[in-house]
Amino acid sequence: MRASTTAPARAKADALVLAVAPGPQVLGAEALPRPLRAALSTDALTALGVTGKADEVVRVPAGEGVRAAVVVLTGTGPLQAGAAGAEQLRRATGAAVRTLAGVGSAALALPADDLAAATAVAEGALLGAYAYRAQRARTAESSKAPVASLELLTPLARDKALAAALQRAAVLADAVSSVRDLVNAPPNELYPETFAAFARDAVKGTRAKVTVLDEEALAAGGYGGILGVGQGSERPPRLVRVEHAPTRPKAHLALVGKGITFDSGGLSLKPPTGMVTMKCDMAGAAAVLAAVVAAARLDLPVRVTGWLALAENMPSGTAQRPSDVLTTYGGRTVEVLNTDAEGRLVMADALVAAGEEQPDAVVDVATLTGAQVVALGSRVSAVMGDDPLRTAVLTAAERAGEQFWPMPLPEELRASLDSPVADIANIGDRNGGMLVAGLFLREFVPAGADGERIPWAHLDIAGPAFNEHGPHGYTGKGGTGHAVRTLVALAEDLA
Ligand code: BES
Ligand code: MN
Numbered sequence: 021m022r023a024s025t026t027a028p029a030r031a032k033a034d035a036l037v038l039a040v041a042p043g044p045q046v047l048g049a050e051a052l053p054r055p056l057r058a059a060l061s062t063d064a065l066t067a068l069g070v071t072g073k074a075d076e077v078v079r080v081p082a083g084e085g086v087r088a089a090v091v092v093l094t095g096t097g098p099l100q101a102g103a104a105g106a107e108q109l110r111r112a113t114g115a116a117v118r119t120l121a122g123v124g125s126a127a128l129a130l131p132a133d134d135l136a137a138a139t140a141v142a143e144g145a146l147l148g149a150y151a152y153r154a155q156r157a158r159t160a161e162s163s164k165a166p167v168a169s170l171e172l173l174t175p176l177a178r179d180k181a182l183a184a185a186l187q188r189a190a191v192l193a194d195a196v197s198s199v200r201d202l203v204n205a206p207p208n209e210l211y212p213e214t215f216a217a218f219a220r221d222a223v224k225g226t227r228a229k230v231t232v233l234d235e236e237a238l239a240a241g242g243y244g245g246i247l248g249v250g251q252g253s254e255r256p257p258r259l260v261r262v263e264h265a266p267t268r269p270k271a272h273l274a275l276v277g278k279g280i281t282f283d284s285g286g287l288s289l290k291p292p293t294g295m296v297t298m299k300c301d302m303a304g305a306a307a308v309l310a311a312v313v314a315a316a317r318l319d320l321p322v323r324v325t326g327w328l329a330l331a332e333n334m335p336s337g338t339a340q341r342p343s344d345v346l347t348t349y350g351g352r353t354v355e356v357l358n359t360d361a362e363g364r365l366v367m368a369d370a371l372v373a374a375g376e377e378q379p380d381a382v383v384d385v386a387t388l389t390g391a392q393v394v395a396l397g398s399r400v401s402a403v404m405g406d407d408p409l410r411t412a413v414l415t416a417a418e419r420a421g422e423q424f425w426p427m428p429l430p431e432e433l434r435a436s437l438d439s440p441v442a443d444i445a446n447i448g449d450r451n452g453g454m455l456v457a458g459l460f461l462r463e464f465v466p467a468g469a470d471g472e473r474i475p476w477a478h479l480d481i482a483g484p485a486f487n488e489h490g491p492h493g494y495t496g497k498g499g500t501g502h503a504v505r506t507l508v509a510l511a512e513d514l515a
């Protein structure tokens with residue numbers, strides 16, 4: 021993305037993007053030539069049906085005196101202060117750029133007078149300029165390429181701080197795009213082995229390191245959770261460790277991601293309707309991988325170790341049975357009462373492995389429960405676990421512009437996971453299912469040197485990881501990349 025101090029009318033681009041707030045009024049109209057300003061007066065906008073609400077994008081001819089042929093009016097909604105306002109700008113820019121797919125270039129003349137606003141506009145544009153292109157789509161509509169050339173119009177164009185912010189925005193957008201690509205990839209192409217190969221590829225050009233445990237190494241190491249879930253599939257599981265290790269790290273953050281490349285439910289088979297989106301069940305692992313790569317690219321002074329627990333959950337003659345007992349990494353036994361509660365089984369192994377290295381904090385990310393979607397809908401994720409880490413996640417999420425909400429881990433639900441034949445069962449009370457899953461994971465977070473559990477937070481992103489509905493803001497259909505910006509922000513905050 022280029023930045024320049026060019027006046028909106030003189031920007032050389034196919035489309036000029038302007039923000040409209042309710043009123044309706046064009047923000048920054050003073051900078052526009054008089055005829056365009058008149059053409060976009062409150063009365064004219066009202067007659068056009070433009071209201072300035074969020075996710076409203078309207079294109080009009082630019083008229084004379086403007087180099088761009090088209091003006092794109094994108095609604096912000098009633099602008100708020102602080103991080104909320106930045107997210108409004110991010111979404112409005114993203115919505116405009118997303119709608120402009122197929123157009124070659126856009127100049128962004130939204131409010132960008134201060135660093136926060138300019139950064140939000142840049143981030144929104146880059147996040148909106150995404151299309152899943154690996155499988156060149158057949159229809160003209162979905163094969164439209166994202167806007168290739170973006171120019172940010174801002175008085176800060178020569179500011180060093182802006183240059184750094186644009187650099188960071190590009191790294192974040194690449195991270196989000198890689199998560200979206202992985203989530204959108206069909207599960208016949210993305211399975212544990214190919215995911216691990218992708219991870220090896222993803223760290224090229226950075227100093228991050230990847231280690232892969234294949235099925236033999238997993239068996240030798242006693243990773244019964246990952247093996248149990250993966251044993252029904254023709255495609256064997258993997259545990260991938262990816263590490264960013266700067267020379268003098270200020271802290272060590274471990275990230276653990278659920279990487280079920282397809283969740284059929286296993287022998288506790290899902291109904292067909294519940295299965296169609298289950299290629300998204302590796303979104304946590306994708307977010308973890310992308311966050312570690314981003315930390316390396318940004319050279320964050322924090323050691324970040326990512327753990328990707330990769331398996332395909334399939335029914336077959338070799339699949340685990342409901343009532344099997346498996347031994348997780350470290351020796352704890354689990355009675356598998358429902359093979360569709362598989363995420364917590366692979367996460368159990370990975371949490372123990374991550375904790376063995378005695379990091380300062382462990383954050384896990386998983387599309388773990390349908391109950392998460394019931395509780396918070398499809399755009400808000402849940403965060404559970406230990407304070408102050410849980411609050412640190414919320415603070416990071418707010419800065420990143422991702423929606424997270426705190427959820428409790430009520431002690432009284434823990435007893436529902438008691439098993440007569442193993443240390444713990446993999447399902448408990450149906451009510452509060454998201455919290456029960458969180459309580460299950462908590463059992464596997466190791467203690468630190470002080471004998472207390474290592475500070476731990478659990479992010480259930482089941483709803484927001486995948487957008488089944490229409491596009492909105494900078495988010496298209498399919499994989500969203502949710503959580504990765506929060507993870508990077510959290511790593512920055514720990515520095
Ligand atoms: N991958 C699913 C959870 C999920 C549901 C993710 C919807 C994204 C959207 C998970 O493995 C699962 O099947 N969970 C079960 C747990 C139950 C058997 C205790 C669920 O939520 O129904
Ligand atoms: Mn499942």
Ligand code: ZN
Nearest residue numbers: 280283301363
């Ligand atoms: Zn699952």
